[in-house]
Amino acid sequence: MEKSELISMFKRLEEEYKEKRTLLDKWKASFEELSQGIERLSADFDKKHSEMTIIENLPSELKEKLENRQEGVRLSVKTASRLQRKLNIEKPIEEGISEFILWEDVSSDQDRVIDSEGNELSHETEQSPEESIGHLEEVSKQNEETLEQVKGAIEAAEKRFVTFIEKALAPVMDGLYSGDMYAKDLIVEVTDSYPDYSPYVTEWLTVYTTLMSSIKKILDQFSVGLLIPETGQFFNEREHEPLVIVEDPSMENEQIKEVIRYGYFYQGVIYNQEGFIIRPAQVSVVKNANPAVTDESVNDTNQEDEALQEPAVEINQVETSSELEVK
Structure with a gap:
């Protein structure tokens, strides 16, 4: 391959690396932000559950129904408290990625030679054209391997994110959605059987929409x-x-x-x-x-x-x- 072609390929490789590197850094920042959001979500859930008091003068049948709803919300709060562990933020987003050698580092000094592990070697004489091409080929090969490592880290981050949404966060929403469907039926029942308590029960059961709204804010923030x-x-x-x-x-x-x-x-x-x-x-x-x-x-x-x-x-x-x- 001609040196001009090799240099052109080297620069295209560098452009792709910079693009993928930016995307990987974005995923790293997203996981940090997601961890903080999940921490706030868990605290909001716990606070909302602690505010779910039941007045004493309710009819026993109605009180029992609300106590069952309260227990259901408690289970959702418990599941939400485990989200941080499931996110596993301690696990690095990237690991073992080699250094990418930029063109400016290669072209700045013709007397500079870099070995296959990215270590700089002293070189007192100018390189021959053959040596220069061989050096570019060697560095390009190393950069190709680094680029593949970055792409692999991006794929792993994407899979980790999708898995967290589907297997960890979505089930919390599922439980709340199911509870909200039951709550709508209960409101109709209370309106018919205990009309005096209907406003209280209706307000009390807004806990489901409130908690689902908290989850949706996180989903919106992370483009879900x-x-x-x-x-x-x-x-x-x-x-x-x-x-x-x-x-x-x-x-x-x-x-x-x-x-x-x-x-x-x-x-x-x-x-x-x-x-x-x-x-x-x-x-x-x-x-x-x-x-x-x-x-x-x-x-x-x-x-x-x-x-x-x-x-x-x-x-x-x-x-x-x-x-x-x-x-």
Whole structure:
């Protein structure tokens, strides 16, 4: 390879390294900020739970229901307190990355020679053209290895981040979302059976939306969006997971009846993908029986079956917590 070509390749390699190095440094800073955010979140959860007092003059049945809700929130607080451990901030984002030799360091002194480990060696005479090319090739090879190490560290950081969101933070939101769905039903029940206590209970149960809002602030800060399909939206396999199949004559086949669990996506580029789906939303999907079977409807039904191959399960089997450590 001509020296001019080698120098051009060297500089392109340097530009890519600087770009990847900047991205890796950004991930390092993001994990530090995420750790601080999780610490604040845990403190907010603990404070909010301590404020969840129950007045004494409630009817016993209603008091028992609120005590059960209070215990559920306590479990969410306990799970949130473990997030810092699951983030494992002590584990370095980068480790064992070799030094990258910049062009200015190579070109500044023709008498300077660098060995394969990046150590500077004394050299009293000028290099011959062959020696100069050989030196550039050697340093370029070392830089290529360093660049690959940086790329590997970025991939590991991205995987670590996605795993933390999916396996650690999302289950806390799952538990709160499930509690909020129950709370809405309880408010209707209290309004009918204990109207005098309805304002108190309604205010008391806002704890779920308050805590979910705290989690969403962290998600927003780190470019993670929620997938919350609307009722009536049509199922698509990229964003939705059909957990439950239901019949509803008022709706069309493959329309979403209900959101069972939020999904998550990254609002930017990660894994070299734009809008990467971290976790699809779990939904119940409509599939109505059709007694008037024709050849055309049979084909349509077969296509629907292919789109909804996931087995239906009971809603109460949905996993709402995870003890997996972030590797």
